[in-house]
């Protein structure tokens with residue numbers, strides 16, 4: 001089915017002269033370690049983790065990707081992964097407004113090593129490790145973010161895919177409303193300010209790209225990546241559940257997608273709900289945000305029900321008539337809901353009709369029920385997860401013409417997960433955290449992925 005879907009995307013011209021993007025993702029803080037090496041300065045996440053606020057784990061060492069990346073690249077090559085998504089650590093490449101040449105060189109070396117092995121980089125500029133001198137509630141970080149983006153666009157001229165921000169919904173809601181992610185702020189409205197500045201910072205980076213680099217690198221694509229869990233009405237025959245689920249979609253996805261891919265402004269339901277608390281863009285800002293992404297970047301994991309007897313923004317309903325929405329995993333928030341994926345892809349096409357959608361994360365966790373290596377490496381549950389989700393994606397591409405141009409699995413390696421540290425594992429590759437050498441072992445899911453990759457010929 002996947003082969004058929006990709007052939008169709010080629011025939012329809014959705015892919016242009018490009019290959020379907022097929023690979024795995026990581027993020028700097030979750031894998032690099034070396035938190036105080038090479039001139040790196042502290043990020044909000046270093047502080048948060050050192051204070052024991054995330055879990056009892058930290059990313060100080062993580063999986064030591066900083067030193068082990070050549071080995072990991074060889075592993076990707078052996079598995080025939082054709083693309084690799086990684087993020088740049090802002091505090092590694094800049095100390096305030098000063099460049100840190102050693103940090104910049106690290107990313108030049110990493111990128112060169114990937115290209116030498118025929119692996120295409122997909123680079124995220126911001127995956128949550130904010131230098132601790134900044135705060136998303138303060139607009140003064142917009143300019144420095146633009147400068148940082150400029151430095152990296154200049155330093156890595158061969159990168160063809162850039163993502164400005166990873167999941168602003170998550171770092172704003174969890175970081176500035178619920179206080180469970182760095183910097184741990186609990187507030188009713190600060191998350192809106194965070195989102196407002198995040199959109200401005202994203203647009204700033206995109207405009208630096210457009211004015212300085214786009215003309216000389218016409219093949220390169222720059223965009224943002226947004227997360228969203230599908231919100232299904234608990235009772236589809238109850239108009240209140242239906243209305244609230246659509247409002248919830250506006251909050252989880254429209255909050256960022258509508259400014260970027262739609263009108264340039266927030267969804268009407270958000271403006272009405274937050275009234276005087278809703279931040280306001282100037283006409284000039286709207287114009288710079290509208291259209292500021294060359295593709296729709298999507299991180300998709302799960303779905304939940306929306307029950308209109310619960311207040312707006314409270315959506316942890318996962319049972320309908322006593323039945324779970326989908327199988328449980330090691331992450332409380334993640335149930336396995338393959339149909340949610342195709343539903344979400346169709347929704348994005350219907351609402352914003354982007355030229356292409358790149359799935360920049362999709363994956364599943366285990367590791368809480370068992371810590372036995374044999375069991376973790378023989379991860380047939382994860383193989384099934386990918387089969388089922390990929391089938392739904394292929395169906396959406398074939399039956400509904402959803403223009404998906406890439407699929408990136410979360411994650412290459414078991415790593416530091418934001419809420420549960422090393423206790424939950426998303427990797428296609430196992431990492432033995434009890435051994436200081438942090439040895440890697442490819443899991444069944446990694447082999448499965450590898451078997452699909454060569455020209456994506458295998459059947460799903």
Ligand code: BGP
Pocket residue numbers: 027030166167170227299331361410416417418419420424426
């Ligand atoms: C996404 C993040 C990833 C990854 C994944 C798993 O939201 O972009 O970085 O961590 O979720 O989430 P968690 O670590 O919360 O289990």
